[in-house]
Amino acid sequence: MIWRAIALVLGLYAPAYAEEIKVAPDTIEARAEGCATCHGASGEGTVDLNFPRIAGKPSGYLFNQLKNFRDGHRSYPPMNYLLAYMHDDYLRELADYFSSQPPRQQSTLEPSMPTDEAGRLLATRGDSKRGIPACVLCHGTRLTGIEPGIPGLIGLSSRYIAAQLVSWRVGTRHASHPDCMHDVAARLSEAQIHAVSSWLAAQPLPVQAGPAAHGAWTPVLACGSQP
Amino acid sequence: MKARSVLLLTAALILTRSAMALEPTTDRPPLNGNMPRGEYLARVGDCVACHTQHGGAAFAGGFAMPTPFGTLYSPNITPDKATGIGTWSATQFYQMLHTGRSRDGTLLYPAMPFPAYTKISRADSDAIFSYLQSLNPVHLANRENELRFPYNNRSLMYGWRLLYFTEATFAPTAGRSAQFNRGAYLVEGLGHCASCHSTINALGGSGDDSAFAGGLIPLQNWYAPSLTSNQESGLGSWSIADIAALLKDGTSKRGAVYGPMAAVTHNSLQYLTDADATSIAVYLKSLLELKPAVAKPVANDIPPTVLALGQSIYADRCASCHRTDGTGMPPAYPPLAGNPSIEMDVSVNPLRMVLNGGYPPQTSENQRPYGMPPFAQVLSDDEVAAVVTYIRVSWGNLGALVTAREANAMRLAPLLD
Numbered sequence: 001m002i003w004r005a006i007a008l009v010l011g012l013y014a015p016a017y018a019e020e021i022k023v024a025p026d027t028i029e030a031r032a033e034g035c036a037t038c039h040g041a042s043g044e045g046t047v048d049l050n051f052p053r054i055a056g057k058p059s060g061y062l063f064n065q066l067k068n069f070r071d072g073h074r075s076y077p078p079m080n081y082l083l084a085y086m087h088d089d090y091l092r093e094l095a096d097y098f099s100s101q102p103p104r105q106q107s108t109l110e111p112s113m114p115t116d117e118a119g120r121l122l123a124t125r126g127d128s129k130r131g132i133p134a135c136v137l138c139h140g141t142r143l144t145g146i147e148p149g150i151p152g153l154i155g156l157s158s159r160y161i162a163a164q165l166v167s168w169r170v171g172t173r174h175a176s177h178p179d180c181m182h183d184v185a186a187r188l189s190e191a192q193i194h195a196v197s198s199w200l201a202a203q204p205l206p207v208q209a210g211p212a213a214h215g216a217w218t219p220v221l222a223c224g225s226q227p
Numbered sequence: 228m229k230a231r232s233v234l235l236l237t238a239a240l241i242l243t244r245s246a247m248a249l250e251p252t253t254d255r256p257p258l259n260g261n262m263p264r265g266e267y268l269a270r271v272g273d274c275v276a277c278h279t280q281h282g283g284a285a286f287a288g289g290f291a292m293p294t295p296f297g298t299l300y301s302p303n304i305t306p307d308k309a310t311g312i313g314t315w316s317a318t319q320f321y322q323m324l325h326t327g328r329s330r331d332g333t334l335l336y337p338a339m340p341f342p343a344y345t346k347i348s349r350a351d352s353d354a355i356f357s358y359l360q361s362l363n364p365v366h367l368a369n370r371e372n373e374l375r376f377p378y379n380n381r382s383l384m385y386g387w388r389l390l391y392f393t394e395a396t397f398a399p400t401a402g403r404s405a406q407f408n409r410g411a412y413l414v415e416g417l418g419h420c421a422s423c424h425s426t427i428n429a430l431g432g433s434g435d436d437s438a439f440a441g442g443l444i445p446l447q448n449w450y451a452p453s454l455t456s457n458q459e460s461g462l463g464s465w466s467i468a469d470i471a472a473l474l475k476d477g478t479s480k481r482g483a484v485y486g487p488m489a490a491v492t493h494n495s496l497q498y499l500t501d502a503d504a505t506s507i508a509v510y511l512k513s514l515l516e517l518k519p520a521v522a523k524p525v526a527n528d529i530p531p532t533v534l535a536l537g538q539s540i541y542a543d544r545c546a547s548c549h550r551t552d553g554t555g556m557p558p559a560y561p562p563l564a565g566n567p568s569i570e571m572d573v574s575v576n577p578l579r580m581v582l583n584g585g586y587p588p589q590t591s592e593n594q595r596p597y598g599m600p601p602f603a604q605v606l607s608d609d610e611v612a613a614v615v616t617y618i619r620v621s622w623g624n625l626g627a628l629v630t631a632r633e634a635n636a637m638r639l640a641p642l643l644d
Contacts, residue, residue: 024548024559024597033548034584034598037605048604072281078583078601081642085477085493085588090595 028097043098045106049157056103058211060148062095064225075172103209105155119199122192130187137220145211149225158201165193176224265358268351272417273495277301287365292338297374299338307364321352326394334384346397346416410510423451448640449486450573455514461567463515470508475499476592480557483587493588529620529628537617540610553622559597564622574629577615578637608635
């Protein structure tokens with residue numbers, strides 16, 4: 001008995017004990033394991049840059065995406081399939097969990113791409129001739145988004161950002177009406193999509209990498225996903 | 228030739244992607260109890276799954292059911308007078324369920340499971356009819372089926388009916404308990420379980436001997452296991468409580484629902500009363516008394532390199548949840564050892580679980596489901612085949628080798644409509 005107690009204190013029983021645990025941890029982390037192979041265990045992203053980091057994105061934004069995937073407003077069959085039978089309360093819990101995780105730069109894994117001035121100008125000034133507002137007018141000067149519905153645009157891979165802009169344009173991704181990103185993406189040329197996504201991916205995450213609080217500024221467009 | 232066409236048609240029509248239809252989700256999973264009888268019976272019959280198109284009004288039809296012979300569209304069964312069943316009588320509704328003929332005499336295609344619904348009692352039919360008549364009428368015209376020649380000729384159904392349809396009323400088995408007979412009524416009739424869980428024979432029919440013998444669901448590429456073979460459903464070793472929990476809660480100590488069965492629990496079975504879930508479990512378990520278990524040879528022709536690769540992937544990717552010894556952490560992470568879903572001759576289900584992952588439906592007893600991630604994007608065909616082979620032959624499991632080609636074929640399987 002005493003030897004067992006000593007062994008326990010020394011941790012010698014630990015491996016054997018661990019093997020006895022047959023109950024899954026009653027945590028949201030364990031329940032979110034289904035997301036890990038693509039998005040990383042805590043949403044930090046993986047080496048596969050097609051799958052975005054979701055850690056630290058605004059909770060309302062993540063919830064909207066989960067709901068849109070479930071209801072088919074955003075089309076990506078693996079996500080549509082995984083979420084098909086989840087209700088709003090659970091989607092909200094998953095969104096809150098990933099939102100609370102620290103954001104990390106995902107795009108550093110990407111081979112650096114030459115970024116030209118056009119991308120920077122588009123993000124910071126827009127293109128008035130084509131009626132394209134600057135990204136910073138809604139996503140913030142730090143480009144880290146704003147609670148609850150507008151996501152940050154940096155610390156992501158260029159191919160993910162470009163794919164989303166194309167999805168909006170072709171109608172496989174929708175947001176609540178008015179779907180302002182559809183209107184913006186529809187006006188972007190191929191070259192502009194390439195330029196702005198490369199420039200965004202090349203920007204380092206600021207120290208304050210999370211989204212700004214609701215009301216920190218008023219986005220220039222009225223969008224259905226931002227109350 | 229013509230007869231053959233009839234039979235092939237059946238294979239395509241009797242089983243459709245119907246089970247994958249989506250009931251709109253809401254803020255929380257529904258709580259059971261206090262549901263009016265007609266609504267409850269419509270739930271058990273899963274009418275909503277086929278009679279609702281994605282994003283459309285419930286029961287207003289228009290749901291596309293693709294088959295190799297063309298596409299069928301389900302009709303509007305809301306009480307709209309012009310486009311729905313607003314001018315039908317309860318008797319006409321019962322006659323349709325019972326005989327497989329519509330009010331105007333049209334022969335129904337067996338995508339409508341009238342071979343099972345024929346056993347629904349008149350009283351239950353009336354209750355369902357009253358419920359449907361109480362819905363808000365939705366004005367939505369039925370869409371013409373798009374079957375190609377010669378399958379668009381409904382008279383082919385005469386031949387099919389001659390071979391595979393018998394009008395019947397449910398007859399309780401004497402000497403069996405009321406619970407058994409209630410389960411039999413629900414499984415054979417309203418629940419129409421045989422629509423998926425039966426073998427479609429080489430001629431495209433499913434005779435009495437193949438009832439509940441399992442079947443590959445055409446176009447979906449999921450396999451509905453036999454309910455009469457211990458090597459497939461394995462229900463003989465399950466407790467009544469575990470079977471009932473699987474159906475109603477979507478999860479149990481022995482396994483979770485996945486693929487089209489997740490849709491069935493979501494749309495239908497989660498609404499079962501505990502008494503009905505238990506009755507179904509009692510009856511399903513009894514089906515195993517019909518056939519003796521056949522000893523299966525142990526697979527011993529697995530190349531050691533495949534096993535070694537499978538084992539290393541398992542240790543790396545699977546063991547943290549399903550454990551090194553394959554016992555899992557039920558009900559969150561199902562056991563793989565002794566899990567018949569994995570050992571079955573048809574390997575599509577374990578292949579698809581590894582490729583696509585999946586979450587069981589959120590139900591009142593499983594409010595925060597655990598789920599399996601997809602591995603299609605991180606494992607090669609060789610790796611998927613190796614790890615599935617490994618779990619099929621480890622811990623006493625009696626499955627067989629799976630090839631990379633088989634794994635690759637499942638990458639193209641549709642995930643949802």
